[in-house]
Amino acid sequence: MEGGSPTQRELKAHPLHSFQVEPRAYFNRVHSLVYICAILGLFYHRLLQLFHCTTFSSFSVFLTMLLSEAVLAFMWLTTFSCRWRPSRRQAFPENLSKLIKDEDLPSLDVFICTADPYKEPPINVVNTALSVMAFDYPTEKISVYVSDDGGSELTLFAFMEGAKFARHWLPFCRENGIEERCPEAYFRSTEGSRRRGDKIKALYEDMKDKVEKVMETGKVSLDQVTSDEEREAIKKWTDGFTRKNHPTVIQVLVESSKDVDVSGHKLPNLIYVSREKRTTSPHHFKAGALNVLVRVSGVMSNAPVVLTLDCDMYSNDPQAPRRALCYLLDPQKASKLAFVQFPQRYQGINRYDTYASELKRLFIINPMGMDGLKGTGYVGTGCFFNRHSFYGGPSSSSSSFSPPPPLDVPDYKCNGTMNGCMIRSDSVLKVAHKVAGCNFEHGTSWGSKMGFRYGSLVEDYFTGYRLHCEGWESVFCHPEKAAFLGDIPICLDDALSQNKRWCVGLLEVGFSKYSPLTFGTTRISLLMGLCYAHLAFWGLWSIPMAAYGFLPQLALLNQFQLFPKVSDPWFYLYVYLFIGAYGQDLFDFLVAGGSIQWWWSDQRMWMIRGITSYLFGLIEFTLNQIGFSATGFNVTSKVIDDEQDKHYKQGIFEFGVPSPLFVPLVMVATINLIAFVVGLAGALMHWNIEDMFVQLFISGFVVVNSWPIYEAMVLRKDKGSMPIETTIKSAFLAGLLYLLAYFTFRI
Ligand SMILES: O=c1ccn([C@@H]2O[C@H](COP(=O)(O)OP(=O)(O)O[C@H]3O[C@H](CO)[C@@H](O)[C@H](O)[C@H]3O)[C@@H](O)[C@H]2O)c(=O)[nH]1
Numbered sequence: 038m039e040g041g042s043p044t045q046r047e048l049k050a051h052p053l054h055s056f057q058v059e060p061r062a063y064f065n066r067v068h069s070l071v072y073i074c075a076i077l078g079l080f081y082h083r084l085l086q087l088f089h090c091t092t093f094s095s096f097s098v099f100l101t102m103l104l105s106e107a108v109l110a111f112m113w114l115t116t117f118s119c120r121w122r123p124s125r126r127q128a129f130p131e132n133l134s135k136l137i138k139d140e141d142l143p144s145l146d147v148f149i150c151t152a153d154p155y156k157e158p159p160i161n162v163v164n165t166a167l168s169v170m171a172f173d174y175p176t177e178k179i180s181v182y183v184s185d186d187g188g189s190e191l192t193l194f195a196f197m198e199g200a201k202f203a204r205h206w207l208p209f210c211r212e213n214g215i216e217e218r219c220p221e222a223y224f225r226s227t228e229g230s231r232r233r234g235d236k237i238k239a240l241y242e243d244m245k246d247k248v249e250k251v252m253e254t255g256k257v258s259l260d261q262v263t264s265d266e267e268r269e270a271i272k273k274w275t276d277g278f279t280r281k282n283h284p285t286v287i288q289v290l291v292e293s294s295k296d297v298d299v300s301g302h303k304l305p306n307l308i309y310v311s312r313e314k315r316t317t318s319p320h321h322f323k324a325g326a327l328n329v330l331v332r333v334s335g336v337m338s339n340a341p342v343v344l345t346l347d348c349d350m351y352s353n354d355p356q357a358p359r360r361a362l363c364y365l366l367d368p369q370k371a372s373k374l375a376f377v378q379f380p381q382r383y384q385g386i387n388r389y390d391t392y393a394s395e396l397k398r399l400f401i402i403n404p405m406g407m408d409g410l411k412g413t414g415y416v417g418t419g420c421f422f423n424r425h426s427f428y429g430g431p432s433s434s435s436s437s438f439s440p441p442p443p444l445d446v447p448d449y450k451c452n453g454t455m456n457g458c459m460i461r462s463d464s465v466l467k468v469a470h471k472v473a474g475c476n477f478e479h480g481t482s483w484g485s486k487m488g489f490r491y492g493s494l495v496e497d498y499f500t501g502y503r504l505h506c507e508g509w510e511s512v513f514c515h516p517e518k519a520a521f522l523g524d525i526p527i528c529l530d531d532a533l534s535q536n537k538r539w540c541v542g543l544l545e546v547g548f549s550k551y552s553p554l555t556f557g558t559t560r561i562s563l564l565m566g567l568c569y570a571h572l573a574f575w576g577l578w579s580i581p582m583a584a585y586g587f588l589p590q591l592a593l594l595n596q597f598q599l600f601p602k603v604s605d606p607w608f609y610l611y612v613y614l615f616i617g618a619y620g621q622d623l624f625d626f627l628v629a630g631g632s633i634q635w636w637w638s639d640q641r642m643w644m645i646r647g648i649t650s651y652l653f654g655l656i657e658f659t660l661n662q663i664g665f666s667a668t669g670f671n672v673t674s675k676v677i678d679d680e681q682d683k684h685y686k687q688g689i690f691e692f693g694v695p696s697p698l699f700v701p702l703v704m705v706a707t708i709n710l711i712a713f714v715v716g717l718a719g720a721l722m723h724w725n726i727e728d729m730f731v732q733l734f735i736s737g738f739v740v741v742n743s744w745p746i747y748e749a750m751v752l753r754k755d756k757g758s759m760p761i762e763t764t765i766k767s768a769f770l771a772g773l774l775y776l777l778a779y780f781t782f783r784i
C-alpha cells in the first residue's frame with residue numbers, strides 16, 4: 038500500500054469490519070433436510086403413478102410432470118446452498134481514518150459505462166460522474182473514466198459542460214456539508230428544492246438546458262462549444278463517423294494536476310473515452326468497454342482500486358470508498374480479496390414494487406448467503422476491485438495490499454502513475470489511443486485470462502465467477518444507506534427483456550466448459566458452485582413454469598386427475614412441498630427487510646418471468662447454439678415516459694407494445710381462468726371437488742396472480758393496456774392448445 042498497512046495491534050483497537058453468521062442458518066439447514074426428504078417422497082409417488090399408467094397419453098403427462106418437478110427439485114437444491122451460511126458484515130469507516138492518514142489512502146479509478154445517448158440521457162450520466170467526483174475522498178486521488186460505447190458527440194458535449202459545472206459543484210458540496218452529491222437528486226430533495234434562485238441551481242439549470250438543446254437537434258454545432266480544444270474534439274465526428282465504425286476518441290476534460298475548482302482546490306481527473314469500433318472486429322459489449330478502461334486508466338492513473346459503475350448508478354453515500362477500503366486495506370484479507378460488492382439498489386420503486394425491480398433475492402438474499410462461503414458474485418456496478426485481480430490469480434506471497442504493476446504495453450516507457458507524467462501529454466495520449474484500439478487485444482489474454490471475461494452476455498456474473506475459480510475472494514458490503522442508486526425499467530416489456538438477456542447470458546455460462554456444476558464445484562467449492570449454478574440455470578425455471586401453467590388446467594378441463602385427492606395421505610406431501618417452499622421464500626424475504634406486499638409482487642413476477650423471459654431466453658439460447666441467430670446486448674432504456682411513469686406510480690401494469698413476450702402470458706391467464714371457472718362449476722354440480730382440488734387450487738392461484746392481465750385485456754382502454762393483436766393471437770394459440778389437449782387426454 039502507498040503508506041504501509043496498519044499493524045495487528047492497531048487493528049485490534051480499531052477494527053475495520055465485523056462478520057457474523059446469521060442465526061437462521063441453523064433453521065435453514067434443518068428445514069432443508071426435511072424438505073429434501075419430502076422431495077424424495079414426491080419422486081417415489083410420481084414413479085408409482087408412472088408404473089400404474091395404462092395409456093400412452095397418461096404416461097406422457099405424468100412423465101412431463103415428473104421432469105418438471107425434477108427441475109424444481111434441482112433449483113431448490115441450488116438455493117439450499119445459498120441458505121447454508123447467510124452472513125452479515127459491518128464496516129467501520131470511522132476507524133479507517135484513525136489508522137490511515139488521508140494522504141496515504143490509495144488512489145481510485147472510477148469507470149462509468151454508457152452506450153446510447155437516446156436510451157441513457159447524457160445529463161444523467163454526467164450526474165453519476167459528478168456524484169463520484171464529489172466522493173468524500175482526497176480529490177486528487179480520484180480519476181473518473183467515462184466509456185461511451187454510443188460514440189456520441191452529444192455525450193462528450195454533456196461532459197464538457199459537466200466538467201465546467203464540477204468546478205462549482207465540488208466546492209459547493211464541501212463548503213455546505215451537502216450529503217447528497219448527485220446534483221439532480223439534490224435539487225429534487227426537500228433541502229435542494231429550497232435553493233430556487235440560488236447561483237448553484239442556476240448554473241445547474243443552465244448546463245441542463247445546453248445539454249437538452251443539443252439532444253433536441255441531435256448534433257453539436259461548433260458555435261455551441263467555447264474553447265479551441267473542445268472544437269478540435271467535436272471535429273472528430275466527421276461524416277464517416279458512426280457508432281459502429283469510428284476511431285478512438287480520448288478527451289481529458291479535467292486534469293487533476295493542473296485544473297482547480299472555483300475555490301482553488303484540486304479537482305479529480307475526468308476523462309472521456311470512446312474506444313475504436315470497427316464492424317469487422319468484435320467489441321464484446323460492456324466487458325470490452327471495461328477492458329479498454331482498465332488499460333487506458335493503466336496508462337494514465339493506474340490506481341490500485343477500481344470502481345465500476347453503470348451510467349445510471351449515482352453515488353448516494355460519499356463514504357462508500359472508505360467503506361470498501363475497510364476490507365481492501367485489511368492486511369489479513371488484502372492479498373486474496375478481488376472485490377467489494379455493494380448491492381444494486383434503486384430509486385423510484387413504487388409502493389407495490391410492481392415489477393419486483395428490487396430483485397431482493399438476486400441482489401441481497403443470495404449474496405448474503407454466498408458471502409458466508411467465499412464471497413458474493415460481481416453484479417456489474419457498485420463494485421470496488423483490487424486492480425491485481427484483472428491480471429491473474431491471487432499471489433500467495435504478498436500479505437498486504439500492494440500497488441499494481443504498470444500496464445504491459447510494448448514500447449511503453451511511462452511508469453504508469455499519475456506522478457510520472459501529465460495525462461494530457463502526447464506520449465501518454467499516444468499509448469492510451471493504442472490500448473483503446475480494436476486490434477489491441479488480438480492474440481492477448483484480455484477477456485480470457487485477464488480483465489473482464491468475454492463469452493457471456495452477463496459479463497459481470499461470468500467475471501466474478503471466474504475470479505472465484507482462480508482463488509480470489511470477495512466481500513458483500515450492504516450498509517443500510519444505499520451506496521449507489523440506479524434506475525429501474527418502468528414498463529413490463531423492458532423489465533422482461535432485461536431478464537431475458539440475463540437469462541441467455543447465464544445459460545451461456547451454464548452450458549459452457551466453465552459450467553458451475555462441473556468447473557465451479559471443483560475449482561471453488563461444492564456449495565459455491567451450486568450457488569453459481571442456481572443463477573446459471575435460471576432459464577430452466579421455464580420448464581416447470583410452463584408445465585404447471587398449462588398441464589394441470591388442461592387436465593382439469595378434461596377431468597384428468599394429476600394429483601392425489603384430499604382424502605389421500607399423499608395429498609399432504611404436496612401441501613407441504615408448496616407451503617414449505619413458499620413459506621421459506623417469504624421468510625427469507627421478510628428477514629431481509631421486505632414487506633408482504635413486495636413479496637407478493639416478487640412471487641408474481643417470478644411466475645411471469647418463468648413463462649416469458651426465461652422461456653424465450655431458453656429458446657433463444659438454444660437457437661444461438663445451433664447457429665440460427667445471435668443475441669446482442671440490448672441496452673435497457675433509462676428514459677422516463679410521462680404516461681408510463683404515471684401508471685407505474687399508480688401500480689398499474691404497463692403492457693402497451695405488442696411484444697411476443699406477452700403471448701404466453703395471456704395464454705396462461707386465459708386457460709387458467711377458463712379451467713378455474715369450468716372446474717369450479719363442474720365440481721359444484723356433478724363431480725367430487727376433492728378429486729380435483731389441487732388442480733383447482735393451482736388454477737385459482739394463477740388467476741389471482743393474473744388479475745392485472747385480465748384488467749389490461751378487457752377493462753382498460755389506455756395506452757398501456759394489452760394490444761388487441763396480442764390478445765387475439767394468444768386466444769387463437771390457447772384454442773389450439775386446448776384442442777391438442779382434448780385429443781391427447783381422450784386417446
Ligand atoms: O455494449 C454495451 C452495452 C452496455 N453497456 C453499459 O452497460 C451498462 C449496463 O447496461 P443496462 O442496459 O443498464 O443493463 P442492465 O441489465 O440494467 O445491467 C445489469 O446487467 C448487466 C449484464 O447484463 C451488467 O453489466 C450491469 O452492470 C447490470 O446492472 C450500462 O451502463 C450500459 O451503458 C456498455 O457500456 N456497452
Ligand SMILES: [Mn+2]
Pocket residue numbers: 347349523673
Ligand atoms: Mn441498468
